[in-house]
Amino acid sequence: MRNARVISLEGIYKINEEDGFSNLVVNTLLNKSNLDKRDRSLATQLIYGVIRRRNTLDWIINKFASRQVKKMTPWVRNSLRLGVYQVYYLDKIPAPVAVNETVEAAKSKCNRGAIKFINGVLRNIIRNLDKINYPKLEKDPVQHIRYKYSQPQWLVERWVKNYGIDKAIEIANNLNKIPATVIRTNTLKTNRDSLIQSLVEDQVTAEPIALVPEAINLIKYPSIDRLKSFEEGKFQVQGLASMLVAHILAPEADDRVVDLCSAPGGKTTHLSQLMNNGGQVYAVDVHQHKLELIHENCTRLGITNVETICSDGREVSFTEKIDKLLVDAPCSGLGIMAKKPEIRWQKKPQDLLELQQLQAELLENGAKLLKAGGVLIYSTCTFTDEENIDIIKGFLEKHDNFKLVDLSQTAQSFGLTEYLTEGTLQLLPDDNLIEGFFIAKMVKSGNE
Numbered sequence: 080m081r082n083a084r085v086i087s088l089e090g091i092y093k094i095n096e097e098d099g100f101s102n103l104v105v106n107t108l109l110n111k112s113n114l115d116k117r118d119r120s121l122a123t124q125l126i127y128g129v130i131r132r133r134n135t136l137d138w139i140i141n142k143f144a145s146r147q148v149k150k151m152t153p154w155v156r157n158s159l160r161l162g163v164y165q166v167y168y169l170d171k172i173p174a175p176v177a178v179n180e181t182v183e184a185a186k187s188k189c190n191r192g193a194i195k196f197i198n199g200v201l202r203n204i205i206r207n208l209d210k211i212n213y214p215k216l217e218k219d220p221v222q223h224i225r226y227k228y229s230q231p232q233w234l235v236e237r238w239v240k241n242y243g244i245d246k247a248i249e250i251a252n253n254l255n256k257i258p259a260t261v262i263r264t265n266t267l268k269t270n271r272d273s274l275i276q277s278l279v280e281d282q283v284t285a286e287p288i289a290l291v292p293e294a295i296n297l298i299k300y301p302s303i304d305r306l307k308s309f310e311e312g313k314f315q316v317q318g319l320a321s322m323l324v325a326h327i328l329a330p331e332a333d334d335r336v337v338d339l340c341s342a343p344g345g346k347t348t349h350l351s352q353l354m355n356n357g358g359q360v361y362a363v364d365v366h367q368h369k370l371e372l373i374h375e376n377c378t379r380l381g382i383t384n385v386e387t388i389c390s391d392g393r394e395v396s397f398t399e400k401i402d403k404l405l406v407d408a409p410c411s412g413l414g415i416m417a418k419k420p421e422i423r424w425q426k427k428p429q430d431l432l433e434l435q436q437l438q439a440e441l442l443e444n445g446a447k448l449l450k451a452g453g454v455l456i457y458s459t460c461t462f463t464d465e466e467n468i469d470i471i472k473g474f475l476e477k478h479d480n481f482k483l484v485d486l487s488q489t490a491q492s493f494g495l496t497e498y499l500t501e502g503t504l505q506l507l508p509d510d511n512l513i514e515g516f517f518i519a520k521m522v523k524s525g526n527e
């Protein structure tokens with residue numbers, strides 16, 4: 080039988096060895112399985128936990144195994160990661176049980192020799208748990224952070240260089256926390272207090288979040304898409320920092336707005352909401368299948384002012400000029416690594432350069448579509464200068480008809496002044512509520 084650990088092992092393998100995406104892998108495996116609620120939750124915890132802590136787990140395995148992780152076969156190294164994760168991080172599972180269960184799961188993937196090896200290494204580790212230590216912080220901060228907080232070396236080097244050692248540790252640690260589930264009240268259908276009341280009636284523990292007027296933190300909840308208030312379209316799941324974007328673009332009820340990279344529609348639907356379902360929102364995305372998600376969300380939320388357009392945002396054009404435009408660009412996603420832990424292993428420094436080019440080209444076309452006096456927002460869910468402030472600087476150098484709108488006042492009103500960077504907002508993954516996120520606002524001058 081494929082129990083929770085066999086399924087976890089398959090998920091970990093798919094993400095680590097085949098560059099799978101954690102959310103898709105977990106959903107697919109769980110939907111195909113017949114695990115009960117408890118085992119589904121265990122498998123989810125094990126998959127996300129192992130991916131998140133991979134560097135730390137490999138460090139420990141390398142200390143106690145006769146062969147380095149890199150030289151092991153993929154099923155062996157991932158079985159060991161699964162075993163060590165339970166032994167080192169999960170107090171609720173007694174270590175001998177964790178070892179036995181992992182070895183049993185590995186039997187479906189490995190030969191007898193490999194099973195003996197896995198068993199030996201895991202038993203060696205449980206005998207020596209108190210001997211696990213990391214490179215010394217004082218001697219080598221990068222290696223210390225890399226292994227203790229399970230992050231790739233290139234990112235740790237950047238964080239130490241840009242923010243100093245203490246902040247780098249804070250960032251690395253925050254990105255290992257289990258992220259909060261934040262929802263946005265659909266003010267077209269309800270208000271936040273009434274929604275919280277409906278949620279409580281549905282056995283959900285929910286709290287308003289002061290930062291954004293529509294935001295609610297779901298602390299304890301059963302499956303979201305089975306909640307009555309979800310089916311009734313009273314809320315949308317959305318990251319807290321993402322919710323700032325529509326407020327900062329501040330569309331009017333009769334505006335023509337373009338969301339140039341719009342799927343799955345988190346910000347599109349928020350814009351519609353702030354426009355009271357008036358005016359027109361054009362939701363552009365290059366992937367047709369992702370536009371279907373916008374349709375689904377709009378139908379559920381009761382939104383009727385959105386037109387979806389399947390097109391490359393670098394090429395799309397409109398007959399009439401646009402009042403407000405959002406470029407929520409494809410990016411490295413380093414700000415949301417708490418939610419998608421595999422990003423840290425899958426993204427490489429060279430990816431940033433490719434993304435940079437696409438981001439600049441999207442912004443370039445977006446700028447053309449705007450009318451004089453129109454407002455342009457550029458946002459990403461990452462915190463690398465190449466994808467953020469450098470893009471804005473490069474753009475403003477080329478376009479003297481665009482001016483940066485200083486976000487100081489906005490930052491003050493949201494209580495986010497510590498994140499102001501040269502008039503833009505560069506949020507860092509601060510605790511388990513705020514994602515790493517970038518927002519720049521510009522206005523087009525002239526009299527077209």
Ligand SMILES: C[S@@+](CC[C@H](N)C(=O)[O-])C[C@H]1O[C@@H](n2cnc3c(N)ncnc32)[C@H](O)[C@@H]1O
Pocket residue numbers: 321339340341342343344345346347363364365366369390391392393407408409410
């Ligand atoms: C950061 S996500 C957008 C998230 C969305 N704004 C939201 O709030 O739900 C970036 C989106 O850009 C889309 N994309 C990638 N390349 C594109 C292109 N050349 N033109 C338009 N969209 C593109 C991706 O399909 C992806 O859906």
